Amino acid sequence: MSYFLQKAGMDFFIAFGVVVGGAMLAGIGAVFMLMPPASEMLDTALRLKIWAIVAAIGGSIDPVRVIESNFNAGYLSPVAQQICFIGFAYLGAHMGTELIRLVCKGAA
Template sequence: MGFLSTIIFNFCVALGMVLGGSMVGALGAMLTHHPPMATMFKLADQLKIWALVAAIGGSVDALKIIGDSMWDFKFDSVAKQFAYLVSAFLGCQVGYYLVKWITAGRGI
């Protein structure tokens, strides 16, 4: 997979995990007679970190690549891993703000 396609892939995986997890969680909340909108908003916030880790394929590999590349002065690998992390982070944030918009911030 190329650099740009990996960035897009990480963004979409993180976005999908936040959106999908919060929507399915809201369905579960509705089935168990809990407020679905508040649950959806709360889950979107809680799922951000897990979506970030899942999108980059486990943070240990990314951290190992960054660490090894820093000692070898291969800053292109560090920049690539940082770009992958940023794209996954942006996917998480976009998913969170979409859920916040859908629920009109009814989580608190």
Template sequence: MGTFITNLIMSFLLAFGVVIGGSLFGGIGAFLTHQPPILTIKQLSNDLKIWALVVSLGGTFDSFKTFESGLFDGNLSGMIRQLLMIITGLAGAYSGRIAILWLIKGDIE
């Protein structure tokens, strides 16, 4: 169970880091190219959420294969674990977006 908890924490923090890092570095790029950095940061924090989830799951289809085996082969424990990994990745990405909006004092939508 310890490895699973470790994977959940890693999934959350990876998704969180992708949104935070991508948004902030994208804002630097916007500044360097004379674009509005705050608007760019806000838009990127929203656009990067799905990519943060992909990164947190490892970028493979193993999650979907495990989910499929849970549905059709009765392996419910694997399916529940993958579902928790997906939820944790989504929570990390959403938390990263909230942190960015808090940082730029944007409206939480």
């Protein structure tokens, strides 16, 4: 399997896992704190979305530097790759949020 597909898949699943795992743990915490778990899970999933993307692509500014340096040098292939990785991370985070929304449907 190519490096691109491996990295894109890992970015997707890391972002998905951050959102779903964080929302599930927020739901457990809400039960212990006597709060409505479904609304806490949905709220947490929405707030974690951007951080899931950041975590999936490396948690630092390096991907943005790769985009900038390669774009300035005229190498568009690495730029397109990094943008695709960010896109796959977004898809994972969005699908995780939608899964939590589906699980919590009608409760929030």
